[in-house]
Amino acid sequence: MHTILSFLSACLFLVSVVGCTAPMKGEFPVSEALDEKALLDSSTKLKDMSASSHLERGNKSLGRNDLSLAKLHFTLALTKDDSLIEAYLGLGESLMREKKYGAAKVVLEKALEKDETCVPAMTKMGILYRTQKEYGEALESLVWASEMAPEDPWVMTELAITYEMSGQGLEAEGYFKKVVELRPELSVGYNNLGFNYLLLEKYQDAISVMEIALMLAPKNRIAMNNLALAYALSGEPGKALQLFGVSVGKAAAYNNVGYLLMVQNHVQDAELALARALEANPLFYARANENLELLETMRRGERKLFD
Known part of the structure; x- marks a missing residue:
């Protein structure tokens, strides 16, 4: 199981916001942000803009992932109105994306000083702790946020992911289920629940919910990949190949399925799949040849899933 989980972790599709580094001098990184003035249109009068205009910009x-410009506007918004919680959140998020964890923590703490009941700030603090693998602190923050906002799908998802990453998959399952109940129209909720089932080796349950995820978002490659993994792990490599072929291409499809079969000790089937990966793309999938060499050390008779 450990090898399979390592593979899943390498492919994994539960994504959350991360970010920040050294502690920030002063309350805000004003000097750093002000260096980005050149990014603004020369006709813009920064001093005449309102705090709300800076916040909007x-x-x-941030939506464009233009972090330098986002930091500039959030910083200037706070210099004009330091009560704007949304500006603290935006600045903290920008710093997190830059992996400046210490600076982001300072900003989020400032937001919580302004409003100790701010669920978004506490949730982002939990994400920040989780990014640094400080799972105890992350859970403390996120459990608090979930108690303050028990019907918030974002908070529930981040709490579930944190439980999962800290090795508490069963605890995570309940929160992922709640997200699906709260927002049954969203593919991502089913996808996350299905992935949790994969980690718990509940493959048929994973297939059931991941099929719903793909039905809700037929072109979503993450949903395709996760469902393909579920098919492969449950012993249905044909279906896995079909989905992998659409999402990542024929060579990658055979390579992925071949590796999964190998770690499950289906040696002969793995060899066939990896050989087909090499046939499909011998240059790009040279790694498939390395996997084939590994098979020589685990040669044994196994049932043939491709026959």
């Missing part, structure tokens, strides 16, 4: 820049 900061959020738009």
Whole structure:
């Protein structure tokens, strides 16, 4: 199981926001942000812009992942109105994405000083701790946030992911289920629950919910990949190949399925799949040849799933 989980972790599709580094000098990284003035249109009068205008532009820049410009606007918004919680959240998020964890923590703590009941700030603090693998602190923050906002799908998802990453998959399962109940129209909820089932080796349960995820988002490659993994792990490599072929291409499909079969000790089937990966793309999938060499050390008779 450990090898399979290592493979799943390498492919994994539960994604959350991360970010930040050294502690920030002063309350905000003003000098760093002000260096980005050149990014603004020369006709813009920064001093004449209102705090709310800076906040709006900061959020738009963050949406484009233009972190330098986002930090500038959030910082200027706070210099004009330091009560804007949304500006603290935006600045903290920008710093997290830059992996400046210490600076992000300072900003989020400032937000919580302004409003100790701010669920988004506490949730982001939990994500920040989780990013640094401080799971105890992360769970403390996220459990608090979930108690304050028990019907918030975002909070429930982040708490579930944290339980999962800390090795508490069974605890995570309940929260992933709750997200599906809260937002049954969203593919991502079913996808996350299905992935949790994969980690718990509940393959048929994973297939059931991941099929719903793909039905809700037929072109979503993450949903395709996760469902393909579920098929492969449950002993249905044909279905896995079909989905992998659509999402990542023929060579990658055979390579992925071949590796999964190998770690499950289906040696002969793994050899066939990896050989087909090499046939499909001998240059790009040279790694498939390395996997074939590994098979020589685990040669044994196994049932043929491809016959």
